[in-house]
Amino acid sequence: VRRTFNNDMLLAFISSSCIAALVYVLTSCSVFLSFFGIASIGLSCLVALFLYHVVFGIQYLGILNGVAAFVIVGIGVDDVFVFINTYRQATHLEDPQLRMIHTVQTAGKATFFTSLTTAAAYAANVFSQIPAVHDFGLFMSLIVSCCWLAVLVTMPAALG
16 A cells, blocks of 8 residues: 555656646746746645644544645646736736736635635535545645645745
8 A cells, every 4th residue: 555655646746747847838938937836836735734734633644645646736736827827917907016916816716716615525525434534525625725825825926
């Protein structure tokens, strides 16, 4: 089981690298935006792990939680793209401050609701009597919420 888990984490790393390359291309070859986009996703993983272990006191990280690495990359990159595209489409606003306010309001609201519904769907698993499903639901709801917060904080700063 450990070997399979490690192989899956290797696959997650490879897929994340491919997605990082895709982010680089879709950000018009901006290393800066690509770095902060991927870093915000990585930061969300660390914060979610902290909350999971320290705040909720769950020391065991189950095999099912390994799925989080695959899922959060997709959700996080989607949020990053929404912020970047919203900022780029707001060229009608010449004042940088107004453009950023528009970006945070528009992209922040859109990504908030998608992340909220996703986190709520995972959080529904917290009511399961099966410990692995309970822990997976808690961890996924934490990581999705943390990802939204990390993207909300880092991407406007990187775009500015």
